[in-house]
Amino acid sequence: MREMPILERRRIEAMLMKHIYEVIRERSGEEEARAVIGQAISNAAIEHGKGFAEELGRTPDLGDFLAIMPNWTREDALQIEVLAADKEELAFNVTRCRYAEMYKEMGLGHIGDLLSCNRDGDFCIGYNPDMELTRTQTIMKGASHCDFRYRMKPKARA
Structure with missing residues (x-):
């Protein structure tokens, strides 16, 4: 499955999630639809992260994360400006997000964040789990760029 660009995989997933979201929304309301889709995607992201860590065969650091970032930027899916990159800190801005563009084109901009x-x-x-992300804005929510700031939690540095 890694051979398929993540952007294309997300398009396929979104086509299916759109219908699931609509059914849940119709039966249980908007709040429940967002909660269910959000939890399902969260679970998938955690599983995805575990898979990458298992392939690496050791506890990954931010240098390892930087090394796998081409999976998400492939085919110009994200245009990024790296501000800092080492084993303790990875800071970058996304200046173009084709994921956001794709979801909006599909009529799914309202759940693109999920x-x-x-x-x-x-x-x-x-x-x-010792990595943490701070992000205050996203293109998906209308900002000019996404501000990704990954750091290792202080206890992980000790």
Whole structure:
């Protein structure tokens, strides 16, 4: 499955999630639909992170994370500007997000945060729970860029 670009995989997933979301929303309301889709995507992101960590065969650090980032940027899916990159800190801005563009084109911009953005921090839970993401804005929510700031939790540095 890694051979398929993540952008294309997300398109396929979104086509199915759209229908699941609509059924849940019709039966149980918007809040429940967002909660269910959000939890399902969160679980998938954690599992995805665990898979990458298992392949590495050791506890990953932010240098390892930087090494796998081409999986998400492949085919110009994300344009990023790296501000800092080492084993303790990874800071970058996403200046173009084709994931956000794709979800909006599919009429799913209102749940794009669930389908894509919320995965980012959850991926860390599976990949290395000592990594944390701080992000204050996203293109998906209308900002000019996404500000990704990954750090190792202080206890992990000791």
